[in-house]
Amino acid sequence: MVPSSIRITSVLAGMLVLLPSSAFAQAPLTAPLVLTQPPSARVTALGGAWVAGRDQDVIFFNPAQLIGARNDFAVSFGHFSGGGHAAALTSSYTGGKLSFTLGWGVQLANFMIEPGDVPPFSPDLLFGVRAGDAQSAVAVVGAAVQYKGFKIGGSGKYATDRTDVNRSVFLADFGVARSLFGGVGAFAVQNVSSGEVDPNLPLAILPKQISGGWSATRVAGPLDLAFFTQLTHRTDWTAPSAGLEAAYSWIEGYLVTARVGVRRPETESETPLSLGGAFTADRLTVEYALRLFDEGRHAHVVTIRWR
Amino acid sequence: MALTLRTAGIALAAIVAASCTATLKLAKDDSATVLARQSITAPNPADKGTFAVKFLTYGAGTDKQRSEYRDGVAFKTKTVDVSPFASIPKPQQKRRLKFWGFDLKKAPLNARVWYPDGPGPFPLVLIVHGNHNPEAFSDPGYGYLGELLASRGFILASIDENFINGLSEENDGRAWLLLKHLEAWKGFNDAKDNPFFQRVDMTRIALMGHSRGGEAAAVAASFNTLKFYPDDFKQKFNFNFAIKGVVAIAPVDGQYKPTGQWTPLENVNYLLMHGSHDGDVSTAVGLRQYERLKFTDEQPHFKSVMFMYRANHGQWNTTWENKDNGPRSGRSLDLRGLIDPEAQRQFARVVISGFLEATLNGKRDYIAIFRDHRAAGGWLPKTMYTTRFQETGYRALAEFGEDVDLTTGAARGVAIAGEHLSTWQEKAVPFRGRGTDTQNHNAAYVGWNNELAKKPDAPENAPKEIGPPAAYTVTLPSSLPGEWAIGANTVLTVSLAATTTKPGPRAPEKTEKEKEDEAAAAKAKAKTPPAKKPPVKKPAEPKKPKEKPDETPVELTIEVIDAAGHAARLPITNYGIARKPLEANVYRRRGRDTQRFTNNYELVPQTFLLPLADFKQASPDFDPSTLATIRLLFDKTQAGTVIIEHIGVTTPPAAPPPARR
Numbered sequence: 001m002v003p004s005s006i007r008i009t010s011v012l013a014g015m016l017v018l019l020p021s022s023a024f025a026q027a028p029l030t031a032p033l034v035l036t037q038p039p040s041a042r043v044t045a046l047g048g049a050w051v052a053g054r055d056q057d058v059i060f061f062n063p064a065q066l067i068g069a070r071n072d073f074a075v076s077f078g079h080f081s082g083g084g085h086a087a088a089l090t091s092s093y094t095g096g097k098l099s100f101t102l103g104w105g106v107q108l109a110n111f112m113i114e115p116g117d118v119p120p121f122s123p124d125l126l127f128g129v130r131a132g133d134a135q136s137a138v139a140v141v142g143a144a145v146q147y148k149g150f151k152i153g154g155s156g157k158y159a160t161d162r163t164d165v166n167r168s169v170f171l172a173d174f175g176v177a178r179s180l181f182g183g184v185g186a187f188a189v190q191n192v193s194s195g196e197v198d199p200n201l202p203l204a205i206l207p208k209q210i211s212g213g214w215s216a217t218r219v220a221g222p223l224d225l226a227f228f229t230q231l232t233h234r235t236d237w238t239a240p241s242a243g244l245e246a247a248y249s250w251i252e253g254y255l256v257t258a259r260v261g262v263r264r265p266e267t268e269s270e271t272p273l274s275l276g277g278a279f280t281a282d283r284l285t286v287e288y289a290l291r292l293f294d295e296g297r298h299a300h301v302v303t304i305r306w307r
Numbered sequence: 308m309a310l311t312l313r314t315a316g317i318a319l320a321a322i323v324a325a326s327c328t329a330t331l332k333l334a335k336d337d338s339a340t341v342l343a344r345q346s347i348t349a350p351n352p353a354d355k356g357t358f359a360v361k362f363l364t365y366g367a368g369t370d371k372q373r374s375e376y377r378d379g380v381a382f383k384t385k386t387v388d389v390s391p392f393a394s395i396p397k398p399q400q401k402r403r404l405k406f407w408g409f410d411l412k413k414a415p416l417n418a419r420v421w422y423p424d425g426p427g428p429f430p431l432v433l434i435v436h437g438n439h440n441p442e443a444f445s446d447p448g449y450g451y452l453g454e455l456l457a458s459r460g461f462i463l464a465s466i467d468e469n470f471i472n473g474l475s476e477e478n479d480g481r482a483w484l485l486l487k488h489l490e491a492w493k494g495f496n497d498a499k500d501n502p503f504f505q506r507v508d509m510t511r512i513a514l515m516g517h518s519r520g521g522e523a524a525a526v527a528a529s530f531n532t533l534k535f536y537p538d539d540f541k542q543k544f545n546f547n548f549a550i551k552g553v554v555a556i557a558p559v560d561g562q563y564k565p566t567g568q569w570t571p572l573e574n575v576n577y578l579l580m581h582g583s584h585d586g587d588v589s590t591a592v593g594l595r596q597y598e599r600l601k602f603t604d605e606q607p608h609f610k611s612v613m614f615m616y617r618a619n620h621g622q623w624n625t626t627w628e629n630k631d632n633g634p635r636s637g638r639s640l641d642l643r644g645l646i647d648p649e650a651q652r653q654f655a656r657v658v659i660s661g662f663l664e665a666t667l668n669g670k671r672d673y674i675a676i677f678r679d680h681r682a683a684g685g686w687l688p689k690t691m692y693t694t695r696f697q698e699t700g701y702r703a704l705a706e707f708g709e710d711v712d713l714t715t716g717a718a719r720g721v722a723i724a725g726e727h728l729s730t731w732q733e734k735a736v737p738f739r740g741r742g743t744d745t746q747n748h749n750a751a752y753v754g755w756n757n758e759l760a761k762k763p764d765a766p767e768n769a770p771k772e773i774g775p776p777a778a779y780t781v782t783l784p785s786s787l788p789g790e791w792a793i794g795a796n797t798v799l800t801v802s803l804a805a806t807t808t809k810p811g812p813r814a815p816e817k818t819e820k821e822k823e824d825e826a827a828a829a830k831a832k833a834k835t836p837p838a839k840k841p842p843v844k845k846p847a848e849p850k851k852p853k854e855k856p857d858e859t860p861v862e863l864t865i866e867v868i869d870a871a872g873h874a875a876r877l878p879i880t881n882y883g884i885a886r887k888p889l890e891a892n893v894y895r896r897r898g899r900d901t902q903r904f905t906n907n908y909e910l911v912p913q914t915f916l917l918p919l920a921d922f923k924q925a926s927p928d929f930d931p932s933t934l935a936t937i938r939l940l941f942d943k944t945q946a947g948t949v950i951i952e953h954i955g956v957t958t959p960p961a962a963p964p965p966a967r968r
Contacts, residue, residue: 149398219634219635249635249638250638251327251328251638251639251895251896252638252639252894252895252896252899253327253896254327
């Protein structure tokens with residue numbers, strides 16, 4: 001019998017694939033650019049459906065889910081055909097009462113712009129062959145506690161788009177999560193800002209969003225399966241996403257993992273499908289993900305995790 | 308190209324897989340010779356008996372998950388409140404209540420019963436499973452024992468305690484539930500409308516348990532005689548059942564400690580079974596309970612350890628099978644070395660049935676299986692066993708924990724001496740497990756090498772010189788044989804384990820002149836300041852190839868001498884085999900066993916029982932009733948180290964007084 005979680009994920013994935021092309025209309029542009037980019041290979045491969053995610057990269061999606069995340073140190077590198085680069089660092093620490101967990105992360109993107117361009121920037125610029133050099137970055141510190149079965153978390157972010165001028169903003173994320181239907185249900189409010197800190201990054205273009213999701217793990221024969229779903233909403237934009245992970249271990253400590261994700265892409269040029277894989281040998285995990293775009297363009301992401 | 312890449316990928320995966328999997332290492336099997344003889348003439352206790360077997364279930368009749376405990380019960384039992392002895396953590400309470408439909412205040416007394424079709428009364432045996440996935444029910448897994456025992460005239464009830472599986476610090480609860488089942492059985496036997504009316508012999512009861520259940524069986528036997536629950540006087544006990552035997556299958560020990568102490572146990576027959584390849588309770592901690600059991604009432608009790616090579620934790624139960632740490636544990640546990648599950652269960656049939664026949668039916672012929680398992684060689688599956696045994700009448704001469712003096716024994720006036728020994732110390736007997744956990748008692752570590760070290764001026768090719776054999780001697784005070792009624796029916800009892808440690812050749816004994824010369828040379832050297840020598844660089848020694856550990860069993864001679872100086876000698880091999888530790892790797896990953904355990908073997912001393920009558924037969928002048936000296940003479944194996952755990956004598960009571968119950 002196929003587990004219900006597989007059925008849910010399959011239906012969601014099917015819906016996404018069958019979405020009419022109009023559904024791939026570009027999302028309203030937001031800034032800073034990095035806030036809408038997946039930070040690691042795992043998140044990329046699983047379609048960015050990480051609000052109920054299970055590693056410390058969840059600091060960028062839902063700080064509540066830091067509880068239970070493995071205390072890894074992860075470093076990711078991304079390369080976009082055409083020249084854009086991305087990188088991320090994350091880690092977390094657990095200790096103290098109420099399962100107190102602290103996490104932090106840094107994410108960077110380097111891309112090209114035309115002189116005089118100002119935010120918001122299109123994600124397509126990550127492929128751009130242009131004259132100017134620009135960076136987008138976010139640094140986040142968050143914490144979470146568990147109380148009466150609820151995981152509750154909050155984080156503070158400093159995000160910036162840098163061209164000739166720095167355009168920065170302080171943001172906050174809040175999240176909750178708890179066990180639900182044999183998995184984890186999670187909800188997050190992201191990129192909340194108290195005011196217009198920087199006139200060049202008006203509140204209107206911040207990707208303030210709410211997202212809810214569910215994740216679960218199941219055993220299927222020799223495979224360990226994990227499912228991730230998410231629905232994200234921001235002004236004039238609603239995007240479902242889902243990911244499926246299948247891991248196989250033939251001996252304790254060694255693991256190979258295959259991943260597939262679907263999501264409503266941020267731009268018309270990106271395809272909904274993403275793929276990835278990972279290999280774990282004891283404390284070390286090497287992950288890879290592939291994002292596909294039109295005209296044969298693609299982005300590769302590699303993450304190295306150390307536990 | 309694609310094909311080449313694929314081939315390379317498969318090859319790489321195969322190399323990675325092979326390089327991280329340890330090669331299968333098993334000790335050399337000697338069962339073909341060790342088990343070659345069968346001396347017990349009684350019928351095999353694992354053979355089906357003459358009774359037709361019937362089966363029923365009893366219980367609360369409200370089970371949500373199993374029809375056999377709902378509509379299928381032959382008769383209903385009242386629920387009991389086990390909450391004073393076990394508790395469910397808050398986060399689990401809702402889910403458990405939803406699954407089971409009851410909490411610990413209304414715990415059911417459910418069991419599957421295999422029983423003989425006959426008027427009885429039949430002895431009663433309860434068996435309880437251990438900790439496992441509570442939703443993968445464990446109680447049906449002893450049906451193979453139920454079928455056998457019922458056919459041989461025993462009632463076997465497999466107790467359902469699945470509802471407290473997955474909890475912690477609940478082993479007192481498991482034990483208490485066993486006793487509540489016995490109370491219920493008393494009621495069945497007394498109730499006219501019950502199928503067991505007057506068919507249960509409540510004077511012949513045995514408790515068996517597996518894993519946590521193995522500890523629970525011993526705790527229940529301990530609770531049985533108490534007036535109060537040791538940890539709360541508000542829980543009054545009034546059990547006092549005639550529990551004659553306890554069987555512990557791969558038990559835990561110390562998960563429950565009454566009043567913070569190790570569970571004491573006395574005056575009950577005890578059988579401990581444990582496998583060398585146990586992937587769950589990988590340390591044979593039941594050895595501690597074995598050691599703690601004392602016989603104080605002069606009734607004919609015995610206790611035995613049967614350590615089975617290549618047996619695991621789960622195969623004793625047909626629903627648990629071979630993955631000792633859950634369905635995915637095949638990834639971590641090396642299952643290749645395990646004995647065939649049916650062979651493991653055949654062993655259980657032989658020894659459990661033999662134990663119950665001996666202890667509940669008085670068929671004492673079967674005690675021979677436990678005294679020296681080779682007597683049942685034809686019945687036992689072909690693998691290696693290490694066994695321990697002790698019975699009423701045993702008196703310790705040397706047990707090594709009573710003081711810190713190496714030369715004193717366990718009984719007053721007993722003296723110990725060593726001759727030509729390379730090592731002689733007393734320390735704790737270790738467990739295989741990691742850390743400082745020990746078997747909670749001391750032993751003497753005795754090493755020897757009969758080869759004499761070459762003198763510095765001896766030529767390279769000088770022949771090997773062998774000195775007089777090393778010896779470890781226990782001397783009895785002259786009054787002791789009389790006080791202890793030592794005689795021809797006395798059995799010398801020695802428990803020892805051989806180790807792989809081999810001391811180097813021993814320094815030859817020096818003559819008086821050599822000693823004087825040496826002293827004079829030392830004096831002269833002290834007066835003359837040493838001349839400075841230019842540093843001499845020693846040439847690097849070539850690396851020695853790693854030697855394969857010597858698996859040859861240790862052989863030695865036991866010599867006894869009476870007060871008149873008449874000596875008699877017998878080789879210990881006549882009474883058992885002193886194997887080197889049996890290597891048992893539990894994990895698949897290369898190096899994982901070394902990481903998790905101090906040793907890759909469990910040190911289980913073998914008990915050798917040497918009747919003094921045999922010595923008398925070998926040397927008719929020897930008078931057992933004036934036994935004066937017992938000597939372990941290391942004259943067969945040139946070098947080695949043994950751990951001597953016990954030396955004592957067993958003289959059966961002349962006529963045991965009647966049992967109190």
